[in-house]
Amino acid sequence: MPRILRFQIDTCYEGHKVIHFLRGEAGLSARLVQSLKRQPGGICLNGIQTRTIDRLHAGDILTLCLPDDTDNVEPLPLPLDRLYEDDDLLIVNKPAGLAMHPTHNHQGDTLANAVAAYFQQQGRHVTMRCVGRLDRDTSGAVVCALNRYAAARLSGGVEKEYLAIVSGRYHGSGTIDRPIVRPNPMHTSRAVGEGGLPAVTHWQAERWGENMTLVRVWLETGRTHQIRVHFASLGTPLVGDTMYGTPDERIARQALHCVSARFVHPVTGRPMYVEAPLPPDMEALCAQMDPAQE
Structure with a gap:
């Protein structure tokens, strides 16, 4: 299902164009804005599809509809040690020996394949966007953004x-x-x-x-x-x-x-701190x- 984000416009954006809010307060990239503009219902103001040049008023509700991602990662059920999960994030404790993404040496036995299978079981198609990667034989916390908005907001902030x-x-x-x-x-x-x-x-x-x-x-x-x-x-x-x-x-x-990841949640703004316990070999x-x- 698409991820719906809702923003209530503050008085500081009274009279500003929609694009100013999207690129400023919401932190959307120009590329994501263009993608939402092309999508029916991608950007709505008070329930009606709007243009990015339209003006905002205090109290308006601006809604963004983020579509499910599409990629060609083959789902492969593998154990996932989930440390935290919500509509925008998945944080896992990656074991040593598991590559992050498919390569010529690891086509199916990767974290990306495992995440794809996990969400497929829930009827969702999610592209794993990791904020910082770990080497195949390094274990620990991996923060995965579940949509383009969360990924853009988290970039460089973990x-x-x-x-x-x-x-x-x-x-x-x-x-x-x-x-x-x-x-x-x-x-x-x-x-x-x-x-x-x-x-x-x-x-x-x-x-x-x-x-x-x-x-x-x-x-x-x-x-x-x-x-x-x-x-x-x-x-x-x-x-x-x-x-x-x-x-x-x-x-x-x-x-x-x-062993840990600290960041500000890309949607709620809450401070987040997640710990990943040491694996048995290092213990x-x-x-x-x-x-x-x-």
Whole structure:
């Protein structure tokens, strides 16, 4: 079913054109406005389809009808650990080993396929628009916008917190400020290097184990593999990271988990905070650690 959004016009928009409200207060992109204009019933003022050049008055009700999305992602029922869900958002705790979107290596066993199947069972056709992606072998919270309006409002507005287990011992807290490059366009791996994109990672030591430290991580930038590349550049790759370090018998993938997401709800304006519990493989490593000392 289409998602219906209703806005009551405030006095500050008295006499303004509909387009000014849509591009301003509502935060719609020009592309989405054009799409709604072409759709019957896409933009209505007090129940009547309106033009974007028409004028608004205080107390008017402006209604937007967002159609269901269409794409060619094949629905494939897979377990979904849902952390939060409403008409505009779905937040899941993604397991390690699950890719986000279909690729030539993963055509059907992805989060996008699982989400498509979940909503198909409800009679809905939803395109998953993830706000920030996680690597296939990184676990944790993934925020999915369920329509174009929510996606546009959330873009760049989700603050994530990560837990990583790095080799070596870290004390206190610090910042890694090193640009990241892609040395070979044919490969997915990245590296620290001159002329790269700015990348800033903040960390705080939480627990210590045998030649490893649990660190809490915050990102100022969102470069591909940023956390993995930054710690590897210091000679302390993430435990289990075979791309930037070496295999580790204690864990079968890089020890990286998105533990929380904080943002403002794109429709209601409510502050949102969602936590994703650590998976068993990282919990087992943490159980071998003691609290870090300054």
